[in-house]
Amino acid sequence: MDCCGGMDEHDETCTEVKVKDGIDADTVAAAKRLESENYSAGFVTDIEMEFAPKGLSESTVRFISAKKGEPEWLLEWRLDAYRRWLTMEEPVWARVNYPKIDYQAFYYYAAPKNAAKYKSIDEVPKEILDTYAKLGIPLREAEVLLGVEGAAETAATAREKPRIAVDAVFDSVSVATTFREELKKAGVIFMSISEAVHEYPELVRKYLGTVVPATDNYFATLNTAVFSDGTFVYVPKGVRCPMELSTYFRMNAESTGQFERTLIIADEGAYVSYLEGCTAPMRDENQLHAAVVELVALDDAEIKYSTVQNWWPGNEDGKGGIYNFVTKRGDCRGARSKISWTQVETGSAITWKYPSCVLRGDDSVGEFYSIAVTNGRQQADTGTKMIHLGKRTKSRIISKGISAGKSDNTYRGLVSIHKKAEGARNFTQCDSLLIGDKCGAHTVPYIENRRADAQLEHEATTTKLSEDQLFYVRQRGIGEEQAVALLVNGFVRDVLQELPMEFAVEAQKLLEVSLEGSVG
Amino acid sequence: MLKIENLTATVGEGEDAKTILNGLSLAVPTGEVHAIMGPNGAGKSTLSYVLTGREGYAVTGGSATLNGADILALEPEARAAAGLFLSFQYPVEIPGVPVMTFVRTAMNAQRKARGETEISAPDFIKKSREIAKVLSLDPEMLKRPVNVGFSGGEKKRLEIYQMMMLEPRFMVLDETDSGLDIDALRTVAEGVNALRAPDRGMLVITHYQRLLDYIKPDKVHVLAKGRIVKTGGPELAHRLEAEGYDGVLAEAV
Numbered sequence: 001m002d003c004c005g006g007m008d009e010h011d012e013t014c015t016e017v018k019v020k021d022g023i024d025a026d027t028v029a030a031a032k033r034l035e036s037e038n039y040s041a042g043f044v045t046d047i048e049m050e051f052a053p054k055g056l057s058e059s060t061v062r063f064i065s066a067k068k069g070e071p072e073w074l075l076e077w078r079l080d081a082y083r084r085w086l087t088m089e090e091p092v093w094a095r096v097n098y099p100k101i102d103y104q105a106f107y108y109y110a111a112p113k114n115a116a117k118y119k120s121i122d123e124v125p126k127e128i129l130d131t132y133a134k135l136g137i138p139l140r141e142a143e144v145l146l147g148v149e150g151a152a153e154t155a156a157t158a159r160e161k162p163r164i165a166v167d168a169v170f171d172s173v174s175v176a177t178t179f180r181e182e183l184k185k186a187g188v189i190f191m192s193i194s195e196a197v198h199e200y201p202e203l204v205r206k207y208l209g210t211v212v213p214a215t216d217n218y219f220a221t222l223n224t225a226v227f228s229d230g231t232f233v234y235v236p237k238g239v240r241c242p243m244e245l246s247t248y249f250r251m252n253a254e255s256t257g258q259f260e261r262t263l264i265i266a267d268e269g270a271y272v273s274y275l276e277g278c279t280a281p282m283r284d285e286n287q288l289h290a291a292v293v294e295l296v297a298l299d300d301a302e303i304k305y306s307t308v309q310n311w312w313p314g315n316e317d318g319k320g321g322i323y324n325f326v327t328k329r330g331d332c333r334g335a336r337s338k339i340s341w342t343q344v345e346t347g348s349a350i351t352w353k354y355p356s357c358v359l360r361g362d363d364s365v366g367e368f369y370s371i372a373v374t375n376g377r378q379q380a381d382t383g384t385k386m387i388h389l390g391k392r393t394k395s396r397i398i399s400k401g402i403s404a405g406k407s408d409n410t411y412r413g414l415v416s417i418h419k420k421a422e423g424a425r426n427f428t429q430c431d432s433l434l435i436g437d438k439c440g441a442h443t444v445p446y447i448e449n450r451r452a453d454a455q456l457e458h459e460a461t462t463t464k465l466s467e468d469q470l471f472y473v474r475q476r477g478i479g480e481e482q483a484v485a486l487l488v489n490g491f492v493r494d495v496l497q498e499l500p501m502e503f504a505v506e507a508q509k510l511l512e513v514s515l516e517g518s519v520g
Numbered sequence: 521m522l523k524i525e526n527l528t529a530t531v532g533e534g535e536d537a538k539t540i541l542n543g544l545s546l547a548v549p550t551g552e553v554h555a556i557m558g559p560n561g562a563g564k565s566t567l568s569y570v571l572t573g574r575e576g577y578a579v580t581g582g583s584a585t586l587n588g589a590d591i592l593a594l595e596p597e598a599r600a601a602a603g604l605f606l607s608f609q610y611p612v613e614i615p616g617v618p619v620m621t622f623v624r625t626a627m628n629a630q631r632k633a634r635g636e637t638e639i640s641a642p643d644f645i646k647k648s649r650e651i652a653k654v655l656s657l658d659p660e661m662l663k664r665p666v667n668v669g670f671s672g673g674e675k676k677r678l679e680i681y682q683m684m685m686l687e688p689r690f691m692v693l694d695e696t697d698s699g700l701d702i703d704a705l706r707t708v709a710e711g712v713n714a715l716r717a718p719d720r721g722m723l724v725i726t727h728y729q730r731l732l733d734y735i736k737p738d739k740v741h742v743l744a745k746g747r748i749v750k751t752g753g754p755e756l757a758h759r760l761e762a763e764g765y766d767g768v769l770a771e772a773v
Contacts, residue, residue, distance in 0.1 A: 466612075467575060467576075468612045469613075471574050471575065471596065472608065472612040472614070473614070473622075474595070474596040475572050475596050475605075475606050476600055476623075476626035476629075476630075476682065476686070477597050477600035477601050477626045477629045477633065477686070478597055478625055478626050478629045479595075479629065480595070480597070482629065483597075486614075486617055486625060489616065489617070490614055490615050490616025490665065491615065491616055492616070493616035493617075494616070
């Protein structure tokens with residue numbers, strides 16, 4: 001890498017910015033000026049890129065499909081979605097405000113040049129490897145293994161340094177997927193969705209779009225038309241995935257939208273835990289991220305999906321930042337299946353996201369644990385939907401919203417008990433914490449119940465970070481910012497406990513950083 | 521030594537600002553325990569908050585130094601690192617933060633501010649265990665969130681636990697006896713007395729003489745209308761108990 005904008009590198013020799021194709025020097029300079037100490041992932045990777053022509057049209061869709069050498073059915077599916085999208089209107093019901101998006105102003109495909117040809121990790125350009133290394137994401141299996149060799153005997157050490165397989169998505173393409181061979185031995189398919197389309201077409205075709213149909217909503221339909229890459233996971237019958245799987249999304253190129261598609265299938269009795277992380281450089285323009293995640297759990301299967309979202313939130317005045325308009329849904333298709341969403345949302349200028357569970361199978365279970373932090377001028381409208389269709393289905397929602405600065409934080413959730421959902425149960429707890437007096441917290445629960453025997457509980461609290469607490473903590477010698485972090489960590493503790501351990505530590509640090517400068 | 525000279529302070533803002541401390545002077549030499557007694561509204565709690573730097577209280581005159589250093593200019597956490605500890609009259613609940621985590625974070629923050637190294641986990645646990653034993657605290661309680669669901673007596677004992685863990689150089693005890701039954705009072709007093717040392721000072725704020733049977737002060741001051749109006753030995757506390765504030769104050773004016 002010739003240069004870096006990251007605040008963690010104060011190398012004086014690093015001031016020259018090499019400008020790549022498609023990015024003008026002013027943008028880079030502006031992005032550098034915007035750098036706040038708070039966002040260490042905000043650097044730009046300098047690498048030659050290949051773009052689709054700017055803007056969105058039928059030919060953009062065909063371009064993406066052709067780039068990936070897709071079969072006819074997939075192209076048709078995309079084109080149908082595109083045509084439908086043209087007739088749809090952007091939803092306005094969320095409690096978020098932003099200027100009208102010019103969908104012609106984005107690149108819908110951006111990939112490091114020659115990315116499609118990487119056969120092994122050795123071919124991945126150094127710039128990209130450096131990028132992930134800098135973000136703390138290990139892409140070389142040897143490096144990942146280093147930490148565990150010889151130490152794996154005790155379960156405790158193994159828990160401390162677990163191996164994680166990573167699919168690294170850089171702008172529009174997956175650049176590396178680790179531990180594939182080892183996973184394959186267990187029968188687990190873990191690869192980019194573009195590859196899966198070629199290698200396992202029947203599986204992809206069987207499940208793609210069955211949880212989030214092409215017609216679902218404005219952003220999901222857009223995603224269907226232009227999705228570029230993402231992760232595909234299939235865990236076969238009775239297999240417990242031997243390691244955590246993860247995808248790390250990095251938006252790097254300027255004026256680019258990222259539209260990834262993730263599809264995870266846990267066959268009967270299978271178990272998989274999946275982590276998703278995301279960051280982007282700091283730019284003074286807004287970037288669009290409209291992903292679709294589909295989860296399918298068959299009989300007795302369990303999927304645990306965790307997200308630590310740290311997209312660039314924009315600067316203090318609300319300039320720049322990612323628009324995160326994401327559709328995530330899990331289908332508990334089989335009896336006794338379980339899907340659990342855990343999310344820590346600290347980034348993005350705007351978050352519009354409702355990871356949901358369709359509890360179709362009898363005795364299936366859906367869970368949603370969320371921490372959403374907004375600071376500065378961030379806006380978040382997030383929550384979940386629990387659709388109870390099967391008998392004795394259970395769902396649990398724990399949402400912790402933290403608002404600071406001039407931000408707005410809304411929990412929006414739907415619990416729907418359908419006619420056949422005999423003995424369905426839901427427990428919802430929504431807690432909001434306000435820091436300062438210029439932010440907002442809103443709770444918008446929707447409950448639809450068609451069963452007299454359903455059991456629904458809803459608890460909601462809104463508290464202000466109290467002067468009493470802050471003073472008490474500071475009197476013991478803890479500085480103001482650390483005091484806020486401590487109190488906030490206490491507030492979100494029951495959700496943090498749901499995260500895989502190494503993610504919980506990262507999330508905790510992230511919370512601290514996100515709330516810097518939120519008091520005083 | 522804690523030295524307060526001619527201290528005046530107000531609470532509230534603008535036109536609502538009300539003078540609570542009105543030329544208060546007091547000196548507690550290192551190694552001594554002084555008690556402050558006084559009727560309701562005399563300014564006892566205000567004094568503890570002004571010394572520790574709580575927001576909402578404005579110092580309008582005078583000075584306060586701890587071992588020669590001005591403390592009024594410091595942030596609350598810096599005063600704590602300098603060795604000032606307040607045992608709160610109403611300890612605050614901190615949901616989700618276990619006692620041990622809280623105290624260890626505080627201890628290390630203070631150590632860092634003083635340029636010392638952090639305490640190791642085993643050392644911390646060992647120390648915590650010993651102190652819990654002295655105070656008859658259930659070790660399980662120390663894993664629970666700070667003060668959440670604790671009884672009044674447990675909260676007060678937890679204040680003393682924190683004090684013993686942090687080993688401050690100067691302690692202010694604000695009505696530590698309120699809400700305590702006689703057994704709890706005795707336990708708390710034992711903890712406090714264990715901290716009496718030649719290099720440590722203490723200011724015990726109380727309504728009642730009862731606490732002073734257990735924590736024997738070197739001097740007793742009477743605070744009224746924002747000033748120290750009378751100073752004497754331990755016998756003054758007994759007189760106050762027998763004659764009431766009115767009698768003693770009438771004589772002081």
